[in-house]
Amino acid sequence: MRAAVIDRFGGPDEFRIVDDAPAPSAGAGEVVVRVSAAGVNPLDYKIRDGSSGMASRLRDEDFPLILGRECSGVITEVGEGVTDLAVGDRVFGMAPLDNKGQCYAELTALPADALARSPEGVEDTTLGGLSLVGLTAWVAVHDLAEVTGDDIVLVHGGGGGVGHLAVQLAAATGAQVYATASARNAERITAAGATHVDYGQEDFAQVTPRPTVIIDCVYFGTYEPSLDHLAEGGRLVLLPSLADLGPAKERGIEASIPTIAPDRERLDALASRVADGSLTLTVADALPLSEVARAHQILEDGHAPGKIVLAVAGE
Ligand SMILES: NC(=O)c1ccc[n+]([C@@H]2O[C@H](COP(=O)([O-])OP(=O)(O)OC[C@H]3O[C@@H](n4cnc5c(N)ncnc54)[C@H](OP(=O)(O)O)[C@@H]3O)[C@@H](O)[C@H]2O)c1
Structure with missing residues (x-):
């Protein structure tokens, strides 16, 4: 073959x-x-x-x-x-x-x-x-961060594979969502119901309120400043599997890395949202x-x- x-x-x-x-x-x-x-x-x-x-x-x-x-x-x-x-x-x-x-x-x-x-x-x-980024975004938003409509969520890398789905899943809970991305991703992020932060022009720590949840799909250059910006008692999800949770834990911050396992029920849930247009x-x-x-x-x-x-x- x-x-x-x-x-x-x-x-x-x-x-x-x-x-x-x-x-x-x-x-x-x-x-x-x-x-x-x-x-x-x-x-x-x-x-x-x-x-x-x-x-x-x-x-x-x-x-x-x-x-x-x-x-x-x-x-x-x-x-x-x-x-x-x-x-x-x-x-x-x-x-x-x-x-x-x-x-x-x-x-x-x-x-x-x-x-x-x-x-x-x-x-x-x-x-x-759809599967890998969809399941990862689902685990990050729903299982680990347990985002609800009361949260202020900041997604780093909101234009990328995992990030653009995490933005949509978080916004669908009714949470207030901010996403860092380059200017070319601004339109998609706004269309998903989130506020775009152009990381090339703006410092996210200056232009967003202190988030109760940060989902960091970038890690390099975003992790340390995120630790300072996260609200007291906030949750942090880091995407790279080899991310070092040490600095977060030392500060008593609840931090985790998604581990995904494919399961049909979740794949069905993702696909039906794509089919009905509620997830893109x-x-x-x-x-x-x-x-x-x-x-x-x-x-x-x-x-x-x-x-x-x-x-x-x-x-
Ligand atoms: N733990 C797990 O199970 C799991 C599963 C999937 C992925 N991952 C990991 O998650 C990470 C992201 O994966 P992905 O598939 O989403 O990658 P991706 O599609 O390459 O997305 C990365 C995005 O980050 C943006 N970006 C780059 N530098 C940035 C910065 N300084 N600030 C904000 N945004 C920035 C890029 O776009 P612009 O700069 O143009 O905006 C790009 O869209 C990878 O490290 C991957 O290995 C882990």
């Missing part, structure tokens, strides 16, 4: 496209999906360059390695014990953390319970990039699989205005 592979950890140039990668088969509890679109996430480039904790668990025999933790597509094979999904179903979802996640490919095998049916009327390009996933760019290196470069540059997706089918 066609796939994007790397032979070793390194830069985006490590990718090569092959047409003879071994096709997966569905193990017990799994299905094989013919991938239509695969989402690109910072975790992917952190595995690609070897800096993620998940990279350290990989062995020589895992190479050539296929990356990609989420996708949308159509089921082509159903493994033993799978009774609630069938061949031909349109699905989307993401690999759990203990699964290699090999979605930059024509076919991928994923646990059936990490997938949900794709709603009518929502494009595969959107659904291919902005696809900043949908590139063909052959341009996977460029997709990684755009994301790694750190200013993608939304989600980067690989359109795998139809190349």
Whole structure:
């Protein structure tokens, strides 16, 4: 099958496209999906360059390695014990953390319970990039920060993959939401019901009230000043998995990092909001699989205005 592979950890140039990668088969509890679109996430480039904790668990025999933790597509094979999904179903979802996640490919095998049916009327390009950022934003806003209509929420990186969904989920609770982002993201943030703070022009600590919740999707350069700005008793959610909670804890601040596990109920909840228009996933760019290196470069540059997706089918 066609796939994007790397032979070793390194830069985006490590990718090569092959047409003879071994096709997966569905193990017990799994299905094989013919991938239509695969989402690109910072975790992917952190595995690609070897800096993620998940990279350290990989062995020589895992190479050539296929990356990609989420996708949308159509089921082509159903493994033993799978009774609630069938061949031909349109699905989307993401690999759990203990699964290699090999979605930059024509076919991928994923646990059936990490997938949900794709709603009518929502494009595969959107659904291919929804799961990881959607579940992360959900855990950050609802499970960890427990945002309510009484909160003042500040989201750092409100134009990015996780950030733009966190802004919308927080605003939907009735909370007062502020989001830092560059000027080009201003319109989307305002449309989501939040107040845009242009971090290039303004100091968020000067122009926003002291927030009861900060969701920090940036971390570098935003973490320390956020500790000073957070209201007494406020909650802080830091996105990068390797973020250092120490400085927050030393000051008695309740701080946490999301850990996500795909579950169908939440995927359904996210997809139905996208289908009814109450949640918008902005696809900043949908590139063909052959341009996977460029997709990684755009994301790694750190200013993608939304989600980067690989359109795998139809190349
Ligand atoms: N813990 C977890 O389970 C989990 C899950 C998903 C992601 N993550 C982590 O969360 C982080 C964000 O992921 P993502 O997918 O949202 O990345 P992303 O799509 O690359 O978004 C990052 C955003 O930050 C903005 N930005 C850059 N510098 C900024 C600054 N100084 N102030 C405010 N905004 C700034 C960028 O846009 P502009 O500068 O143009 O506004 C960009 O839109 C990554 O570190 C990722 O690894 C963790």
